[in-house]
Amino acid sequence: xxxxxxxxxxxxxxxxxxxxxxxxxxxxxxxxxxxxxxxxxxxxxxxxxxxxxxxxxxxxxxxxxxxxxxxxxxxxxxxxxxxxxxxxxxxxxxxxxxxxxxxxxxxxxxxxxx
Amino acid sequence: xxxxxxxxxxxxxxxxxxxxxxxxxxxxxxxxxxxxxxxxxxxxxxxxxxxxxxxxxxxxxxxxxxxxxxxxxxxxxxxxxxxxxxxxxxxxxxxxxxxxxxxxxxxxxx
Numbered sequence: 001x002x003x004x005x006x007x008x009x010x011x012x013x014x015x016x017x018x019x020x021x022x023x024x025x026x027x028x029x030x031x032x033x034x035x036x037x038x039x040x041x042x043x044x045x046x047x048x049x050x051x052x053x054x055x056x057x058x059x060x061x062x063x064x065x066x067x068x069x070x071x072x073x074x075x076x077x078x079x080x081x082x083x084x085x086x087x088x089x090x091x092x093x094x095x096x097x098x099x100x101x102x103x104x105x106x107x108x109x110x111x112x113x114x
Numbered sequence: 115x116x117x118x119x120x121x122x123x124x125x126x127x128x129x130x131x132x133x134x135x136x137x138x139x140x141x142x143x144x145x146x147x148x149x150x151x152x153x154x155x156x157x158x159x160x161x162x163x164x165x166x167x168x169x170x171x172x173x174x175x176x177x178x179x180x181x182x183x184x185x186x187x188x189x190x191x192x193x194x195x196x197x198x199x200x201x202x203x204x205x206x207x208x209x210x211x212x213x214x215x216x217x218x219x220x221x222x223x224x
Contacts, residue, residue, distance in 0.1 A: 004157070031210070042118075042203050042214025043158065056211070091157050101146060101207060105157030 002026070004106035006092050012112045018080035021109045024073070025094030032069060033103065034077050035091040043091050043105075049075065082113045116141040118215040120204060125220045127194055135189040135218045137204035142213070144206035147180055149189050152201045152217065161202075162189075194222045 005024040025032050035043035048056040051072035069075040089108040117140045127133050146165045150158035164171045164180045171178045177190040201217040
């Protein structure tokens with residue numbers, strides 16, 4: 001069984017540029033999460049989807065961040081414009097219906113903003 | 115304010131010894147607590163879950179305890195091996211939402 005797939009794995013951009021990250025969860029997992037992980041810290045939840053509905057986006061900085069999960073499968077997280085402080089690893093995770101106590105993480109996208 | 119604290123120092127141990135990691139929390143009432151392993155350049159991997167009404171959980175060489183009175187979980191790796199070298203994260207769960215500690219890096223010397 002394939003795990004959570006994320007792309008790109010690495011991204012380097014200039015500040016003020018836009019950037020997008022893509023995530024494909026484990027097949028059949030209806031819950032999808034985006035996390036941000038700073039160096040030396042644990043992941044922090046940005047947004048959670050149940051199918052195509054964002055059920056918790058309270059931690060998403062909506063002035064520059066947006067996310068979508070149009071068909072309830074894969075998802076895109078976008079930052080526009082990027083700031084220096086956005087440099088971090090962006091992790092995607094998924095869990096099965098009724099099993100939200102077990103989250104499966106992807107490898108993450110490491111973003112560097114110059 | 116809410117806080118999750120793990121061993122502030124990295125742990126260096128000799129192969130075969132037991133590693134003990136600590137996770138303390140304040141201002142949380144978690145329904146359950148999880149431990150994850152994270153290797154460099156990879157996402158966290160789920161290891162164990164322990165619920166608030168459970169005192170201890172075991173999986174192979176791993177053991178977790180959960181004391182809701184002390185607001186503490188201990189994570190033990192027995193008979194440690196160099197392959198156990200990684201960062202270990204504790205996470206407190208409130209419904210679906212996980213709040214992670216900063217992690218403790220364990221290095222097992224051969």
